[in-house]
Amino acid sequence: MTTNPLLEIDGLRKEFPGRPPSVAVDDVSLTVREGETFALVGESGCGKTTLTRLLLRLLEPTAGRVRFDGTDLLALNGAALKPLRRQMQVVLQDPYSSMNPRLRIADIVGEPLVTHEEWARGRRGRARVRDRAGELLDSVGLDASILDRYPHEFSGGQRQRISIARALALEPRLVVLDEPTSALDVSVQARVLDLLAELQDRLGLTYFFISHNLAVVRQIADRVAVMRQGRIVESGTADQVFTAPEDAYTRRLLDAVPVPDPRRRILGSVPA
C-alpha cells in the first residue's frame, strides 16, 4: 500500500441555518491515503452523511478545505470540477432508490460514460457503451445477458453489484461507499464485502467507507475515524481503535455491539 494522500480534509465545517445554527460538521480534518480503506463510523445524526456530501462537493462547506490528489476542490467551478469528479464515485445504501426503475441495466451502468465521455455518445457510442457495461457487469460477478433487463428484476445484492459496476464505469480512484451493505442480508453482505475487497486489490481503489456497523468496519477497514456530534472523537488504525480505544464514546460504541457468541453474553443469563 502506498502512503500518498489522495483525499485531505482540513478544518471542515458545515453549519445549517437556524437559531442557533446547527453545526453538522465541526472542524473535521482527516487524510485518506491512496489504496487504503478508510472507514468513518458513527450513529445517526453524527454528521457522517453531511461530511460525505461535503467531500464530494455536493454541499458547500461553511469553512475548511478539501483536497483531492493535491487539488483544492473548493477552488474549482463546474467545468474544472468535472475531471476530478469522475475520479470520485459513490455507492449508496439503498440499491432500490438509487437507480431509475425505467432504465435498462445497460443504460444505468453506462450513464456515467454518456455523461463524461465524448466517445460514448451518438449511434456508434451506444454500442461501445453497451460493450463496456457488459465488461463492468462481468467484473462484479454478473452476467452480461442482463443488460436489457430492469432493476425490479433483481435482488438487493444483485442491485448493489449493479451500483458498484456503475461506480466503476469511469475508472475512479476513490469510491465513497455510504452504508453499502446495510440493506442486505448477512450472507449477501459477506459476498458484497468480498467483491469490494477483490476489486480494490485488482484496481488499486481507495475506499471511503461510511458505516454504523462496527463489525463490518472491523472486517474491511485499514484506518478508522469515529464521529460524534459533528466531530471526529478518535481516529487511528483499525487495530488501534478496535483493540485499544482511547475515547470513552468509542468504548461505549464497541461495548454496545451484540457479540454473536452466547458464552460471552452480558444481557440474558441462560440456564446451563
Added chain:
Amino acid sequence: MTDSAQTPPTAPVLEFRDLRVDFALASSTVHAVRGVSFAVNSGETLAVVGESGSGKSATALSALRLNPEPPCVYAGGQVLLDGKDVLGLREKELRKVRGARISMVFQDPMTSLDPLQRVGDQVSEVLRLHGDHTRAEARRAALTALDEVGIPDPERRYGQYPHELSGGLRQRVMIASALVARPSVLIADEPTTALDVTVQRQILELLVSLQRRHGMAVLLITHDLGVVAETADRVVVMRHGEVVETGDVHQVFTRPTAPYTRDLLAATPRLEPVA
C-alpha cells in the same frame, strides 16, 4: 417435519404445528411458510432467526392472525395459544386475544404509532379496549407502564406526540403499550433493527429485564445473530419457509447441525475472531 422431535420439557404457551402460510398473488402463489413447527415455553426467549424471505415474520404474524388476508391464506396447520387454535378464532375473539394475551412490538416505532394520538393514550387504549378499566384506571396503568419501560417524567411524556420523541423513546412507548395488559406472550419483530447500536443495547436490556420481572414468553424475530446470542434461550433457524434447525442457543452457536446455520454464522461479521 414433525413436532414430536422437539417437545420441550415445560408447557408451551404458544405452539406452531405444521403451519402453512401462502400468499396468493396475481401471477402466482408464494408458499411463505411451509410446514413450520416449534413451541415457545412460558418464561423463555425463543429467537427465530433468518434472512429476508425466510418466512420468519409471516410465521410470527400468524400467532395473532395478522397477515393481511387476502393475499394471505392460512393453508394448513395450527397456532395454539394456551392450547387454543388462533387461526380458528373469529375476528371478535381475535380482538380479545391481541394485545391482551399476546402482543407485538414491531421494527419501526414511527410507522407503528399513530402520529395524531398522544403516546399515553396509545398505551392506555389497550386497556380501554380490553376489560373493564375506567379512563382513570387506564391512565394510571399507562403511566406505570411508561415508568416501567424507563421513560423519564411519564406525566409529561403521556401528553406528547410520537414525533416529539427520539427513536429509542418511541420504541419504549411501543413496548409499554405491548406490555400494559400483561400478555403471556410478547412477539418482538426486529425490535432494535432501526435503532443505533447504543440505543439497541438499552432496548435489549429493557426487554430482558421486563421478561425476567413478568415471566412472559418472548418470541424474538431477528436477522441479527448478535442479538440472538445476547438474549435467546433457544433458537429456531428458518430458511425458505422451513425450519432448518432448532436448539439451545449454546448448541446452535457452537455445534450447529444445519449447513445453512454454519453459513450464517460464518457470514456474520465480528469485532473479534471466534475464540
